Amino acid sequence: MAVLSDKREIILENLLDLITERGFHDTPMSLLARKSGVSVGIIYHYFPSKEMLIDALYVKVKLILGEALASGDIQNMTEADAFKRVWLNAFEFYSNHKKEALFLEQYKALPDCREGEAAEFLQKDKNFALLVNIFRTASQGGVLKDLPMDAIYELSIGVAMRLAIKQTGLDEATKNAIVESCWTAVSL
Amino acid sequence: MAVLSDKREIILENLLDLITERGFHDTPMSLLARKSGVSVGIIYHYFPSKEMLIDALYVKVKLILGEALASGDIQNMTEADAFKRVWLNAFEFYSNHKKEALFLEQYKALPDCREGEAAEFLQKDKNFALLVNIFRTASQGGVLKDLPMDAIYELSIGVAMRLAIKQTGLDEATKNAIVESCWTAVSL
Amino acid sequence: MAVLSDKREIILENLLDLITERGFHDTPMSLLARKSGVSVGIIYHYFPSKEMLIDALYVKVKLILGEALASGDIQNMTEADAFKRVWLNAFEFYSNHKKEALFLEQYKALPDCREGEAAEFLQKDKNFALLVNIFRTASQGGVLKDLPMDAIYELSIGVAMRLAIKQTGLDEATKNAIVESCWTAVSL
Amino acid sequence: MAVLSDKREIILENLLDLITERGFHDTPMSLLARKSGVSVGIIYHYFPSKEMLIDALYVKVKLILGEALASGDIQNMTEADAFKRVWLNAFEFYSNHKKEALFLEQYKALPDCREGEAAEFLQKDKNFALLVNIFRTASQGGVLKDLPMDAIYELSIGVAMRLAIKQTGLDEATKNAIVESCWTAVSL
DNA sequence: AATGAATGAGCCTTCATTCAT
DNA sequence: CATGAATGAAGGCTCATTCAT
Numbered sequence A, B, C, D: 001m002a003v004l005s006d007k008r009e010i011i012l013e014n015l016l017d018l019i020t021e022r023g024f025h026d027t028p029m030s031l032l033a034r035k036s037g038v039s040v041g042i043i044y045h046y047f048p049s050k051e052m053l054i055d056a057l058y059v060k061v062k063l064i065l066g067e068a069l070a071s072g073d074i075q076n077m078t079e080a081d082a083f084k085r086v087w088l089n090a091f092e093f094y095s096n097h098k099k100e101a102l103f104l105e106q107y108k109a110l111p112d113c114r115e116g117e118a119a120e121f122l123q124k125d126k127n128f129a130l131l132v133n134i135f136r137t138a139s140q141g142g143v144l145k146d147l148p149m150d151a152i153y154e155l156s157i158g159v160a161m162r163l164a165i166k167q168t169g170l171d172e173a174t175k176n177a178i179v180e181s182c183w184t185a186v187s188l
Numbered sequence E: 001a002a003t004g005a006a007t008g009a010g011c012c013t014t015c016a017t018t019c020a021t
Numbered sequence F: 001c002a003t004g005a006a007t008g009a010a011g012g013c014t015c016a017t018t019c020a021t
Helices: A006-022 A029-036 A040-046 A050-069 A079-096 A098-109 A117-123 A128-134 A149-154 A157-166 A172-186 B006-022 B029-036 B040-046 B050-069 B079-096 B098-109 B117-123 B128-134 B149-154 B157-166 B172-186 C006-022 C029-036 C040-046 C050-069 C079-096 C098-109 C117-123 C128-134 C149-154 C157-166 C172-186 D006-022 D029-036 D040-046 D050-069 D079-096 D098-109 D117-123 D128-134 D149-154 D157-166 D172-186
Strands: none
Touching: A006 A029, A006 A040, A006 A050, A006 A098, A029 A040, A050 A079, A050 A098, A079 A098, A079 A128, A079 A157, A079 A172, A098 A157, A098 B098, A149 A157, A149 B157, A149 B172, A157 A172, A157 B149, A157 B157, A172 B149, A172 B172, B006 B029, B006 B040, B006 B050, B006 B098, B029 B040, B050 B079, B050 B098, B079 B098, B079 B128, B079 B157, B079 B172, B098 B157, B149 B157, B157 B172, C006 C029, C006 C040, C006 C050, C006 C098, C029 C040, C050 C079, C050 C098, C079 C098, C079 C128, C079 C157, C079 C172, C098 C157, C098 D098, C149 C157, C149 D157, C149 D172, C157 C172, C157 D149, C157 D157, C172 D149, C172 D172, D006 D029, D006 D040, D006 D050, D006 D098, D029 D040, D050 D079, D050 D098, D079 D098, D079 D128, D079 D157, D079 D172, D098 D157, D149 D157, D157 D172
């Protein structure tokens, strides 16, 4: 069922490759077109400008990330387990989606799009409710320390993401040791 | 009757401003020249190329960062105190040098210069010995958990840096609470 | 509704004009574009770089030169007549293509492309067989003196070319006298 | 007796090297200064502009060439011997002064300085009288064919020059065979 | 005389975007 | 829908020339 937006997807995929390999500014539309097997014109048929094209990729990546984070039956776990589950989800996701992770980092380095990342990961999508339940400080009725949400984020998901990008082979034991450390850091 | 490299410094300073405001690729040499009050040509008198110019700024920033991190009498402190001192140094530095911090992040996001940052902060300069003394895991004779150095970094200096960039007004109590959390995370 | 490489040809033609009038280095791409009635960008659509553009012109000129040299029924002539025919062909061609001749000279003066011209004129194209038949020394079974091919060239085609460039009105008698002298010089 | 114009000479010598190695346009004043061990400013002390600098080199080269051509006791020789002497002088000179020869060729390829070379070699300097005596056609009371002086030149000195530039090891016999051919070509 | 920092016009090249087909 | 030729502003860099010291 090759839908109409087949090409749209192909373009987006190739854009991700190109951007992570060469960076935004070394990824001309012409190259993207060639690599995608389409004409330059058709890209402008699907996306109004290069900027919007990149934004479209951002949205797409954010979406699959949101889903990945909340996978697993986290609503029926203890807070500690749910926290660790989400942490490992993040780590897993970024490990298997390094390109996406790198893209996100580059995107956030853009002078324009400096949007807070901590806030975002809690509020952007449908999994909001699930995650918010876990990432609640004591004063919000949760079991986390009363720290700013940014701090909580950097001591948890942030760590997972950055390590996933950098690390290539982290055994289970080490991984678990790190989650544990994170949990120690943020929990009461 | 300024010093010899007066202009060199001026150029570097303006570059830092421009890059953090607009990004590498939106900072043409011509603009840098205008803002610095010099001609384009003279920039090439001091730096062989735009790339080298940026590298020069990187080196400069890394240097002052290294000094900032190890300030204070950390060699005569307990490990815990030394750790917290360094953490607060980092936080302090990045808070007062957001531009430098943003530049560093952008620099590391360049497709070329993907150098590990955890390793770097321990090995780049004369303060090496001091810092290395503190950031040692149990198996290295230290008091930190046996985690990869990347993990240690992300749970300590990394957190300090990222929060410093984001946060604008963090009271002492909160700051101390966060250092404490970091220490909890990485220490035995 | 011109042919596909309409512009390519126009660019090449204008390049020839400009180069002979002003030299390689005084022929900016911008000027070439303006004179050709096209944008700078489109030149780079047809040619990868200024250098390749110039090489393309060289190839083109060499081609028409090769054809011009071997025109006439030189295979059914005596050696002497064939030689004179080729000489006059060369003279004729360069007289009517001074620009091409000047370009060729400039091209060969480039520090990079110092390719021997004597060897070249015998070996570059389909007329090879015809010409080679004539320009053969005694020891190669021909009727020319046993001199290095470079010397043969300079005493024949070379002379034709240089005189054609310089001279404007040479009557038939003089022209014939000169060919005769050349033939005297190189034939047994 | 290191005279005042010591540097002038040094500059001119280095210019010759640089130009023959890299061409006019790849020889920046700054490079010439560095290679000559002087400052850029001092070059402008001795020469008003780059163009005049190059012209100065041209004059210098032309001068030593003129002297070289007329060396030997050519006024007491037969026309044939004198002709051959001059031819061999030219060949010898250019063989040992390839740089000068290459420079001359480059110089003449400049769009501005298209001065006839045949006329020049007869009229530029003090050796004029000697040479003119030899290079006279029948109608001028000489023993050469009644051909245009350009043709005479190209069939004699011209050949010597071009072969000298190209050829690296030409044995005496071959050399003599070529002079003989030239003489055959131009003499009655 | 001598230096070399400083200037700035100009060069080659790239690339987002448009539009006739 | 689709193509890719065409545009032209803009970018990095060079270099002849000047001038304060």
